[in-house]
Amino acid sequence: MSTRWYHRLMPDADQLRAHKSLQKFGPALQNPQLWRLNRRSARAAVAVGLFCACLPIPFQMVLAAGLAIGLRGHLPLSVALVWLNNPLTLPLIFYGNYQLGLLVTAEDGNGFSASQLLEQNATELASQLGSLALPLFIGSVLAGLASGTIAAFLLEQIWRWRSRRRWQQRRRQR
Numbered sequence: 001m002s003t004r005w006y007h008r009l010m011p012d013a014d015q016l017r018a019h020k021s022l023q024k025f026g027p028a029l030q031n032p033q034l035w036r037l038n039r040r041s042a043r044a045a046v047a048v049g050l051f052c053a054c055l056p057i058p059f060q061m062v063l064a065a066g067l068a069i070g071l072r073g074h075l076p077l078s079v080a081l082v083w084l085n086n087p088l089t090l091p092l093i094f095y096g097n098y099q100l101g102l103l104v105t106a107e108d109g110n111g112f113s114a115s116q117l118l119e120q121n122a123t124e125l126a127s128q129l130g131s132l133a134l135p136l137f138i139g140s141v142l143a144g145l146a147s148g149t150i151a152a153f154l155l156e157q158i159w160r161w162r163s164r165r166r167w168q169q170r171r172r173q174r
Helices: 003-009 013-018 020-030 039-054 060-071 075-082 090-105 114-119 122-173
Strands: none
Touching (some): 013 020, 013 075, 020 060, 039 090, 039 122, 060 075
16 A cells, blocks of 8 residues: 555544543553554555444544554544544435335335424424434444445555565566
């Protein structure tokens, strides 16, 4: 893997170690395996980062860091991939996850409109938003598992293909 563009894009290890929310992991952040990029660590980081990016929870970065530490994935890559879920992509991702959750749970999607939500009192609103939670959560977990697994598999195949190609080029040069 080309390291020039990688080092330009990835956050600095010292910056990540100093991040306030990652201080909870303490000495685990000193493990040098978390900062080395190889095929195994990249595969784990991609799976963890994309899984966490699909979840509708706060502090996705902390969850991704914890899972990367547990699976010995590349910490900066897993944390960076969480940021694919940003304010521009958030509605699309969560709407797709909600639709997937409706499909899996076989519930009918109650069409919510802004005018309906404004006309209701707080208890009715809370009960309707609660009915959104289960399909959204189930769809998010399934989408995260699927996207993480597919991306990790594709990364593994591309990495092997590039390694074979470089090996063959070196052999031809000799």
